[in-house]
Amino acid sequence: MTFLDSKLQLSNWIPSEQVRPESLTGPVKDARGADWSGLVIGSIDLCGALLCRVDLRGSDLSACSLEGADLRLALYDSNTTFPEEFEIRSTGAVGPGARLNGSFLNGADLRGMDLRGANLMGAYLSGSDLSGCLLDQVRLVGADLRHAVLRGAQCCGARFGGCQLDFADFRGANLSDASLDGAESIKGADFSLTSGLQEQCELLLSRPYEELDCWNPLTRKTTRDSLESIE
Template identity: 30%
Template sequence: MRQGAFEDAIRTGAFIEGEDLFEIDWRDLPSGQVRLRGCTLRDGSLGGAELNESVFEDVTFLNCRFAGADLINTKFLRCVLFDSEARKGCDFADAQMRGAHFTDCNLSLARFAGANLHAVTLERCKAAGADFEDASLVRKSGRSSVVAGRFIDCALDFANFRGVVLEDCDFDGSSLRQADFSRTSLGKTGFRRADLSAAIIDEADMAGADLRDAVVNGLDLTRARNFTGVKVSQSQLGALVGPFGLRVFPD
């Protein structure tokens, strides 16, 4: 698809369907939402592109860079953002992604360093090995800060959340096996039905985190900086007290 036809579609708000967009220049696009369906981009540089409120359905992004892009309230539906042949994910470094919504997407090995992820939602996404270190889910409101983010029923095994503030965020039903939460703030974070097998929580603040109904095999609370008020189910006690040198017996 040529640049002129692409820009005309943006002006009219029409969906662009089934196109290869390898030669599109994403800089200085006309104002308006970008709407793509069933398109393919390879080695695309979308850095700094104004894509807020855009909609991407069934789009394949292979080795694409969104560094510094405006993705506020943008929707990604059933998109592939992982190049399985090159084993490389997309780069969202420093992107503005407040309120962005990913549903049924493949975000494996994606990088989010410096990205603003406040109120981001990932639902039923594959994001194994994704790197969230140095990303922010915090929004300043006067003198206070608000943290928001939802990762529901996602595959986040081996993901890196080192040092990220995740207080009050929601990981319900997600697989987080061997995910790295070192030095992470997890106060009141929800992990209901999640799989935290062998997750790394060195120096993490887990005060008030909700682990009920989660798989906690290999989760060593003794390595956390604070686990005051952590909510657990009775059936989890056997797995959780082992590192304390305790054994649980039935009454």
């Protein structure tokens, strides 16, 4: 390839985040990080395409070919449609019913995601933003949620056994029937304005003082103060 050819190719280059479905042609189909939410994509060959982190919420991919596509961390919801018999839940994509055991989601922006029915056992979610997420009945056993943000999240019946919750921000979350008593640590976590946690408060307040009296520099409260405020 000559210098002139290389320069010409670069002038036609489009970042993967801006790639539209209809422009995916050639041997390398790269749309990593693109926003395809709400699109009717039509009959497009996406076999082997790089679709990591693509936002597919509300999209119609029912006519697409998706064999071998890399969908890790792609976002989908209950309104996303896929081809018949295509199993999205085991692809590494994030959405309702996703099988994400042990997945690395550190620092992920998952605000407002519907994760009901997902399996997040042992997932790495430290520093992730789960504000407003639907996490009802989700299994988070053994997950790393240190410094995670769960403000306003719906966590009814969620299981936090063995979780690391250091400095997690649960302010305003719904924790009705959630199980936090088996958490590995709640050091510096803030439970201010949560609902459904009253019955577990006494048990949580019996945890070691190293956890309860730790100051959260973000919310400017200790874990003890946040728990006592909801009694």
